[in-house]
Amino acid sequence: QSVLTQPPSVSGAPGQRVTISCTGGNSNIGAGYDVHWYQQLPGTAPKLLIYGNNNRPSGVPDRFSGSKSGTSASLAITGLQAEDEADYYCQSYDSSLSGWVFGGGTKLTVL
């Protein structure tokens, strides 16, 4: 059972928009800690996709965006492409655990 809750799967057709939610609590996202998102392509290590709730590292297309409100955060992907098919993880810090926490991951399928 992950500290942060994500839907197990989402899907969309090429060109469409999808969102992935990440729900935490008052000791992590709700405590003001930033949410970060990672993309994990099959057989590879996770890669930082969004940091500080809504910032993109250089090289990440602007089709990817993030937001945070209260105890939740969301990742939005517009203009879906086949290459976006991957697992996506949210991550934050938890003051009760004094450590880093992840969501359970969401598998994105491009139909």
Added chain:
Amino acid sequence: QLQLQESGPGLVKPSETLSLTCTVSGGSISSSSYYWGWIRQPPGKGLEWIGSIYYSGSTNYNPSLKSRVTISVDTTKNQFSLKLSSVTAADTAVYYCARIWFGELLFDSWGQGTLVTVSS
């Protein structure tokens, strides 16, 4: 360009100790801006933070694993290491080492990962 590389046995027997080392190249493990961490991912499952260390040797561990985990650092070799004792099949996973940017509390650089299987 920073690179992290995990190394260690790919097969460990039940009840024994899993030992992995992460070698950092292209940057100093003694940088004041970063922690260094271990994360694992059981086959087909999600990511789990195991623990982290600062170059000074200060550590913090996931409470669920704390009784079995030791993380250490060797600044002379630019390496940090993981030991997980009394392993069971549930500890079978891909183990990643990663750099943690202290300013944002995020994992900004990852090793490629190494699969450790616990089996007799």
